[in-house]
Amino acid sequence: xxxxxxxxxxxxxxxxxxxxxxxxxxxxxxxxxxxxxxxxxxxxxxxxxxxxxxxxxxxxxxxxxxxxxxxxxxxxxxxxxxxxxxxxxxxxxxxxxxxxxxxxxxxxxxxxxxxxxxxxxxxxxxxxxxxxxxxxxxxxxxxxxxxxxxxxxxxxxxxxxxxxxxxxxxxxxxxxxxxxxxxxxxxxxxxxxxxxxxxxxxxxxxxxxxxxxxxxxxxxxxxxxxxxxxxxxxxxxxxxxxxxxxxxxxxxxxxxxxxxxxxxxxxxxxxxxxxxxxxxxxxxxxxxxxxxxxxxxxxxxxxx
Amino acid sequence: xxxxxxxxxxxxxxxxxxxxxxxxxxxxxxxxxxxxxxxxxxxxxxxxxxxxxxxxxxxxxxxxxxxxxxxxxxxxxxxxxxxxxxxxxxxxxxxxxxxxxxxxxxxxxxxxxxxxxxxxxxxxxxxxxxxxxxxxxxxxxxxxxxxxxxxxxxxxxxxxxxxxxxxxxxxxxxxxxxxxxxxxxxxxxxxxxxxxxxxxxxxxxxxxxxxxxxxxxxxxxxxxxxxxxxxxxxxxxxxxxxxxxxxxxxxxxxxxxxxxxxxxxxxxxxxxxxxxxxxxxxxxxxxxxxxxxxxxxxxxxxxxxxxxxxxxxxxxxxxxxxxxxxxxxxxxxxxxxxxxxxxxxxxxxxxxxxxxxxxxxxxxxxxxxxxxxxxxxxxxxxxxxxxxxxxxxxxxxxxx
Numbered sequence: 001x002x003x004x005x006x007x008x009x010x011x012x013x014x015x016x017x018x019x020x021x022x023x024x025x026x027x028x029x030x031x032x033x034x035x036x037x038x039x040x041x042x043x044x045x046x047x048x049x050x051x052x053x054x055x056x057x058x059x060x061x062x063x064x065x066x067x068x069x070x071x072x073x074x075x076x077x078x079x080x081x082x083x084x085x086x087x088x089x090x091x092x093x094x095x096x097x098x099x100x101x102x103x104x105x106x107x108x109x110x111x112x113x114x115x116x117x118x119x120x121x122x123x124x125x126x127x128x129x130x131x132x133x134x135x136x137x138x139x140x141x142x143x144x145x146x147x148x149x150x151x152x153x154x155x156x157x158x159x160x161x162x163x164x165x166x167x168x169x170x171x172x173x174x175x176x177x178x179x180x181x182x183x184x185x186x187x188x189x190x191x192x193x194x195x196x197x198x199x200x201x202x203x204x205x206x207x208x209x210x211x212x213x214x215x216x217x218x219x220x221x222x223x224x225x226x227x228x229x230x231x232x233x234x235x236x237x238x239x240x241x242x243x244x245x246x247x248x249x250x251x252x253x254x255x256x257x258x259x260x261x262x263x264x265x266x267x268x269x270x271x272x273x274x275x276x277x278x279x280x281x282x283x284x285x286x287x288x289x290x291x292x293x294x295x296x297x298x299x300x301x302x303x304x
Numbered sequence: 305x306x307x308x309x310x311x312x313x314x315x316x317x318x319x320x321x322x323x324x325x326x327x328x329x330x331x332x333x334x335x336x337x338x339x340x341x342x343x344x345x346x347x348x349x350x351x352x353x354x355x356x357x358x359x360x361x362x363x364x365x366x367x368x369x370x371x372x373x374x375x376x377x378x379x380x381x382x383x384x385x386x387x388x389x390x391x392x393x394x395x396x397x398x399x400x401x402x403x404x405x406x407x408x409x410x411x412x413x414x415x416x417x418x419x420x421x422x423x424x425x426x427x428x429x430x431x432x433x434x435x436x437x438x439x440x441x442x443x444x445x446x447x448x449x450x451x452x453x454x455x456x457x458x459x460x461x462x463x464x465x466x467x468x469x470x471x472x473x474x475x476x477x478x479x480x481x482x483x484x485x486x487x488x489x490x491x492x493x494x495x496x497x498x499x500x501x502x503x504x505x506x507x508x509x510x511x512x513x514x515x516x517x518x519x520x521x522x523x524x525x526x527x528x529x530x531x532x533x534x535x536x537x538x539x540x541x542x543x544x545x546x547x548x549x550x551x552x553x554x555x556x557x558x559x560x561x562x563x564x565x566x567x568x569x570x571x572x573x574x575x576x577x578x579x580x581x582x583x584x585x586x587x588x589x590x591x592x593x594x595x596x597x598x599x600x601x602x603x604x605x606x607x608x609x610x611x612x613x614x615x616x617x618x619x620x621x622x623x624x625x626x627x628x629x630x631x632x633x634x635x636x637x638x639x640x641x642x643x644x645x646x647x648x649x650x651x652x653x654x655x656x657x658x659x660x661x662x663x664x665x666x667x668x669x670x671x672x673x674x675x676x677x678x679x680x681x682x683x684x685x686x687x688x689x690x691x692x693x694x695x696x697x698x699x700x701x702x703x704x
């Protein structure tokens with residue numbers, strides 16, 4: 001097996017998951033379960049390609065895509081923050097709407113998929129980092145990814161700073177842990193939650209851009225393929241902490257990459273490897289919650 | 305006052321919903337043109353889950369149906385993706401459609417019956433149902449179960465054989481044919497590899513893969529070389545991103561051509577082919593121009609041919625004689641085959657050596673096509689239950 005390619009693919013597969021995870025963390029910490037990540041990701045993938053096609057300009061496509069996802073974020077927030085609706089139902093609605101809107105618009109346009117390869121050169125979007133790409137082995141893994149992949153890794157640090165080193169981060173955590181306390185000290189709870197959800201919407205847009213526009217210059221129906229849900233699993237595994245959740249996101253990316261790379265030598269049994277990412281989700285969630293249970297103490301005593 | 309406004313609104317909404325629901329119920333009963341006369345034949349078509357805009361399987365069938373409409377003046381009806389497949393068939397048969405094409409892959413309701421009901425083919429003996437890609441209409445003794453069901457099959461195994469032969473021919477002569485600055489094909493023994501990505505493990509997919517492998521084996525044996533055959537049958541039909549990454553691993557393992565039979569996953573593979581400057585093979589419709597120069601060819605399944613032919617038979621009154629049969633569309637029928645290669649031809653170098661080689665390859669493929677037609681070459685057809693004996697693939701290595 002080619003380990004260099006395995007790790008390169010792991011970073012490549014992991015990037016959209018990391019972005020979704022980082023965006024979802026804030027909503028998680030603010031006690032709004034954002035299961036709409038999947039739909040927002042799909043919407044991001046769709047609108048970025050669609051508007052790149054219409055405007056013939058990648059930057060404009062990306063900008064409009066982010067704006068549209070912000071609208072989605074507001075729709076979701078209105079439903080479950082202002083109107084206090086059940087976030088699971090609201091999220092489900094957003095997910096189903098996103099799938100349906102993409103399929104419907106494709107139908108209206110009369111296209112089987114959106115292809116912008118005449119505008120976007122996928123190979124040209126890959127950034128070769130000077131000096132680093134000269135390092136043997138490591139260079140081939142770290143260098144040669146598209147912009148959003150690097151953004152995702154930089155964002156891990158940025159999000160950590162926002163979460164733990166800013167007033168806003170403190171507010172988000174306070175709102176999530178004790179809403180009444182937050183209200184009593186004059187924090188505008190709803191506004192904090194709106195911002196938390198909107199950060200998630202923007203990050204999902206970036207993940208969608210990474211998935212469709214940057215890696216393939218192509219949108220096909222249902223291409224999100226559960227990445228948003230995998231991200232939710234990672235958020236729960238890492239209980240909303242930017243660093244830890246990102247590590248889980250990379251592990252899930254690695255699992256996907258393993259499934260792909262192992263299939264080359266496995267022949268007919270390669271299908272089994274496709275279960276690796278999902279098996280790992282179940283396994284990690286189980287282990288994490290067992291560990292949490294063990295350390296769960298009530299007034300100094302073990303909670304059994 | 306305010307309360308009454310609310311009540312009024314609720315009433316209006318309720319009315320709207322009722323109307324909306326009742327409309328959906330009878331939408332499929334409406335005929336497409338209001339001014340239909342009783343003498344007009346009525347033909348319907350039910351799309352598969354991929355939908356009418358799939359740029360392939362469904363869209364071609366609709367094209368055939370529209371041709372019938374304009375040329376023969378029949379009443380036609382297209383039902384797009386439906387969740388209640390048996391219900392749709394029933395509604396159509398009740399509405400007097402005498403010929404119904406079903407592009408769905410699920411035949412249970414039609415042949416075996418679901419929910420304790422009799423099979424639909426039995427319930428509507430005057431309606432002819434046409435199914436594609438398989439022959440479910442069989443009793444245990446291999447005779448036809450219903451006289452009003454026709455199975456249409458495309459010998460895509462033969463078309464895939466040609467695609468396989470073309471892959472090897474092009475790969476072996478890549479340095480002559482292609483401009484090395486535009487392509488980065490792996491050369492030498494390392495480049496003697498191909499990939500196959502299938503959506504699911506079923507005979508409907510294997511029929512492509514087996515034909516392709518045999519085509520590769522045929523030419524490889526002739527040239528005395530060995531090819532590695534990377535394959536997966538679990539790509540699904542929608543995850544184009546993962547499909548692209550999978551193709552990426554095949555390409556970096558040395559494969560120069562990857563053949564994908566997996567719905568929109570193929571689009572991801574084509575995009576990858578362009579990215580790494582190698583070649584891919586498409587399926588169902590002529591998609592060569594999706595990534596011009598990087599799609600070697602497309603294996604065609606022209607559903608419009610049988611749709612038009614059977615519709616004409618209905619009008620001529622000869623349809624009854626075809627009842628209960630299996631119609632196989634072979635290479636010669638133009639319902640299947642590979643594209644005319646004009647898109648990839650534009651990417652071939654313009655010098656005389658390249659052009660001469662390209663003509664030679666095209667002639668070779670035409671020759672192979674006639675050999676298959678005459679029965680000199682026999683290609684395994686998985687969709688009618690034939691299995692491939694891997695031992696016959698002497699020059700194809702399947703990684704274990």
